[in-house]
Amino acid sequence: MKRDPKELTLGFIGTGTITEAVVTGLSKTEFRNTRIVLSPRSDSVATRLSATYENVEVATDNQDVVDKADLVFVAVRLQIVEEVVRALRFRPGHHVVSFVAATPLPRLAEWIGQSVRLSQAIPLPFVANLHGATAIFPPDDVAAAIFAPLGTAVQVESKRQYDLIAAASSLMGTYFGILEITSSWMEKRGLPRSAADAYLRGLFAGLGDVTSSRDDICFKELIADHSTVGGTNEQVFRHFSSDGGTDAVVNALDDVLARIEGAATSSVG
Structure with missing residues (x-):
């Protein structure tokens, strides 16, 4: 039992x-x-x-x-x-x-x-x-x-699936890096840093609540839900994609995955 x-x-x-x-x-x-x-x-x-x-x-x-x-x-x-x-x-x-x-x-x-x-x-x-x-x-x-x-x-x-999750976990620093870049951008253009940080904390905490409370919807749908056609959210994501942001994320994840799998192989050999 x-x-x-x-x-x-x-x-x-x-x-x-x-x-x-x-x-x-x-x-x-x-x-x-x-x-x-x-x-x-x-x-x-x-x-x-x-x-x-x-x-x-x-x-x-x-x-x-x-x-x-x-x-x-x-x-x-x-x-x-x-x-x-x-x-x-x-x-x-x-x-x-x-x-x-x-x-x-x-x-x-x-x-x-x-x-x-x-x-x-x-x-x-x-x-x-x-x-x-x-x-x-x-x-x-x-x-x-x-x-x-x-x-x-x-x-x-499978171990491959586990390694993919481990690689995706490496995005945490990038997430905070985006917040730092955005806060610095706001400060340099006239908003006090304390106000910029406070706003971004609230904004991204709210987005985190959305992802945790809606497990019946995919991220692609969430992009659409939060990007009005012709609006500013759509504009920023279009810039991110066309300026190489998507490729940078995919390439970085591929490199991290290769590192994880390589380390595992070397520790066995």
Whole structure:
């Protein structure tokens, strides 16, 4: 008989920004009473979380996390993941979810050295506020049950699909870059920077609400809904496309995807 995911003990190897965001988000959901065990590596984060939430405790070391947890999240830096994972003793059948990018599951399985239930996920910092989407590969009903309340859980069927999501996640800096360019443009032409920033925050927060509340409509339709024929929105998007903006985005994503797939290949070889 399957256990309710809320009854599992969740363990985190690595206590950086993403672990803090996930634990913070879980505290706002039906998982608020689920036992959580944190590794002590980042003492300030682990100590702060354990002091804030009664269901969170700090383990003596990484092996203590593995020993106590039913589901172990691996959330360490790519540069040290092999060293950390190889040093741990997992149980046969242990459930492990990796947050480490560009590290293929076969290689992780080799380092673990046991037959475990293994998957990958890409939670983003927004899960702390129950926003955003978390990609999961391969599909995993327990991981999906945990991440769905933190925003949206998107399960994919292949490594290629997972890598495409990872590449698309690289647009965050560009998004904020567009806001910075626009705010600077407004300031240089006479609007105080504080007013420009405030307006753009509100504008794009509203657009974010539109995308999250209308999952029955595609982005192409949203372009039409927000671009009156002959209007200024249509004009700006036409300039963006004709001046190479579309090609720049596609080319950048292709380069990032090649980098992700190349890193995965090199880590296997």
